[in-house]
Amino acid sequence: MVITSAIVSIGIIIASVAVGLISFNLLSDWPKAEKKKQIEALTSQLINFVIFVWVGKILLNLSLFIQDPMAVLAYPGDSGAFYLATLFTAIIVVYKTIRHHLDIFAFAEVFAHVFLVASFFYEFMQMVLDNSYSLGYLVLLAILLIIYFSMREHITTLITILAGWTAGMLVLTFIQPFVTVFGYMIDPWFIGLFFIGCLSIMFFSKRKWDA
Template structure:
């Protein structure tokens, strides 16, 4: 995490490699920033997340393809297939599903796919960062809860 180096010279931190804890911290801070901007009305977070998912899926697919084709990484193949399925789902369902439902479905599908890969492979990486089961479980729980709350608010689920 190298906080002392970051405080003394912020640009020097770019020379230090990061680990998974930095990745998790970045996801947390990004989520908090998006939540804050959404509540203040400063950003259309739904449009941002939908655009981010599209870019993330393509970039991840290309990264995993390079890992598989150029570096002969056999563990990239499963994640590459998962990303291809999610990308096809995103492109075909984009006009048919509501944005909240599509985003939640893709994020839930991603976390379930990663969890399945964790049971098959010894490890799963996202852009070279090793992903742990607690992160995937938390990611799934947050997105599943968001999907249920959004559908309940929209009136899709009837209350007894």
């Protein structure tokens, strides 16, 4: 039963990300070649993230993994694995940006679109499956999607979306027992750190680009 639930959850996440990618491909007014390039860049980092979640699970449960690998690998990772995967992925993104292998602003815009659409679809499916705690986050995502599609001014929009997501998530942590992102429970400290990290990367990249 637990394994079946895990498979369903993973299936919904995959479907959600697919909807997000398809949505960007259909709705973006970028040239076709640029859309293809940025979708490939984002997909590459998503694959890295999934790999890092598995690495995080192993690192956080190393003694159990040595004794019984399937006891670790057969189930989704917890928040700790999610945090580590986010950190490792951020390091790769920063490295590629510094080496000029990645346009961080284009990447961030694609990520914002895919993340918001995929998250909305995921939380909607959770509501269908009777997860009442998805309602608050679903409303927040709906507001952010309206803002995103109403304001297409690149970095200004990205900062607005980031600030809105951070503020909304922090509010939800006070009025709900917990908040989740794609099924992973998220702590307030991570939300704040994620906000500071994203702003730092964008401002550092902008200064480097303008220099």
